[in-house]
Structures are given as C-alpha cells and as structure tokens.
Amino acid sequence: MSNVVKHANATQCTVHVTCPADKQVIDIEIADNGQGFDPVAAVSGIGLLGMKERVHGAAGQLTIKSQPGNGTRILIRLLRN
Secondary structure (H helix, E strand, O other): OHHHHHHHOOOOEEEEEEOOOOOOEEEEEEEEOOOOOOHHHHOOOHHHHHHHHHHHHOOOEEEEEEOOOOOEEEEEEEEOO
C-alpha cells in the first residue's frame, strides 16, 4: 500500500483476501487505477524487491501485472499451515 501512495498517483486501491475453506491457500490481490509501470524494469526497486523477498520467504508466489498508464495488480498466493 505504501508504494501505491508514494508512486501510483491512484484514486482507487482495492485489497481482496480470500481463504477458501476447501483449499490450503490464501490469495491476496492488491489493485489500483494508478499510472502503472513496467514490472520488468521496476523489479529491482526496494519496495517491490522487499515484497518479493517476504512472499518467497513465506513459500509463496508473487505476480505483478502492470503497464504504464493502466494501473497495477499484485497477486500473492500463500500456503496455509
């Protein structure tokens, strides 16, 4: 969320957390309508790098979908213990 506030120039941001009882995963989606960015070029940024390290440290998966002018979607999938 701090990256959205600092960099996105977004007017909306949503966070969805789902944890289906019949699955051993927790899915988190963070989406904004901001300016977007090139995820390949920005992956070395401290905010995204830290997020990636935390998710991978929790044995999770991180997907970043964004492009300039079209907002950003961050998808995180964590395994439940």
